[in-house]
Amino acid sequence: MTASRISAAGVAVGTELPEQVHRVTRADLVRYAGASGDFNPIHWNERIATEVGLPDVIAHGMFTMALAGRAVTDWTGDPTALVEYNVRFGRPVVVPDDDRGAEVTVTGKVGAVLDDGRFRVDLTVTSDGEKVLSLARAIVRLA
Amino acid sequence: MALDRELVGRSYPPSAVYEVGRAKIAEFATAIGADSPLHRDVDAARAAGHPDVVAPPTFGIVVSLEAAMVVLDDPDVAIDYSRVVHGEQRFTHHRPIRAGDRLVATTTIDAARSVAGNDLLTARVDLATEDGEAVCTATSMLVARGES
Numbered sequence: 560m561t562a563s564r565i566s567a568a569g570v571a572v573g574t575e576l577p578e579q580v581h582r583v584t585r586a587d588l589v590r591y592a593g594a595s596g597d598f599n600p601i602h603w604n605e606r607i608a609t610e611v612g613l614p615d616v617i618a619h620g621m622f623t624m625a626l627a628g629r630a631v632t633d634w635t636g637d638p639t640a641l642v643e644y645n646v647r648f649g650r651p652v653v654v655p656d657d658d659r660g661a662e663v664t665v666t667g668k669v670g671a672v673l674d675d676g677r678f679r680v681d682l683t684v685t686s687d688g689e690k691v692l693s694l695a696r697a698i699v700r701l702a
Numbered sequence: 703m704a705l706d707r708e709l710v711g712r713s714y715p716p717s718a719v720y721e722v723g724r725a726k727i728a729e730f731a732t733a734i735g736a737d738s739p740l741h742r743d744v745d746a747a748r749a750a751g752h753p754d755v756v757a758p759p760t761f762g763i764v765v766s767l768e769a770a771m772v773v774l775d776d777p778d779v780a781i782d783y784s785r786v787v788h789g790e791q792r793f794t795h796h797r798p799i800r801a802g803d804r805l806v807a808t809t810t811i812d813a814a815r816s817v818a819g820n821d822l823l824t825a826r827v828d829l830a831t832e833d834g835e836a837v838c839t840a841t842s843m844l845v846a847r848g849e850s
Contacts (some may be wrong), residue, residue, distance in 0.1 A: 596764055597763075633800055
């Protein structure tokens with residue numbers, strides 16, 4: 560199967576994943592809407608977002624989940640090494656209508672060594688200094 | 703309106719077949735910035751032991767979220783779609799989703815409860831091939847915020 564960039568032998572509880580910082584603009588949300596089929600207007604229309612009580616347009620939770628998952632798949636080098644992935648959506652990522660957009664920062668650390676070459680990675684995902692995902696965990700299987 | 707606990711375990715008829723395309727996988731990978739050749743290059747995917755290009759880990763949502771809507775269309779599930787937000791999401795991969803897969807989604811209510819005026823509903827979507835091979839289980843917890 561795929562050669563991962565890392566091997567199980569080099570990973571232990573506490574192993575840190577390289578930090579990733581993503582810039583998220585309105586254009587990214589439109590592209591994700593098209594790719595995913597989630598056209599909820601709160602992700603691209605400020606008028607409707609504010610009508611339902613949001614401060615502004617917000618990113619799809621699933622887009623944030625996908626970005627956070629990249630910290631894991633870029634670390635392993637093999638996207639299929641990620642066999643289980645769960646998140647709880649805490650705060651929305653608010654995306655202003657400017658060229659800078661929002662910043663999403665993802666850090667991760669191996670939290671547990673499981674059986675069968677599997678490891679649990681605990682992710683911390685923040686935007687504007689606040690956690691946007693809680694209980695974000697991935698199980699990876701390494702050779 | 704509170705959710706009826708008897709909804710737990712209710713399963714819905716399988717969806718129509720969703721055929722996974724190479725272009726859709728590449729489009730999704732680009733949208734999330736995933737640059738692995740396994741999402742775009744058939745030769746690279748085959749060299750890695752896959753029959754065709756593979757999807758990023760959260761791609762299943764393309765099929766599962768729409769499939770889960772069958773729950774909100776159930777007249778016994780009295781929640782207001784306009785108040786629904788996505789609370790939690792889980793993917794369990796039995797094997798990678800890949801181009802050429804002909805997937806069928808079967809949705810089951812795993813949990814239903816009301817907490818502090820909010821309705822919490824967990825929909826499990828089992829994605830399998832037409833032939834019945836389990837591919838991915840995508841579980842979505844939906845929260846319908848209570849009237850405030």
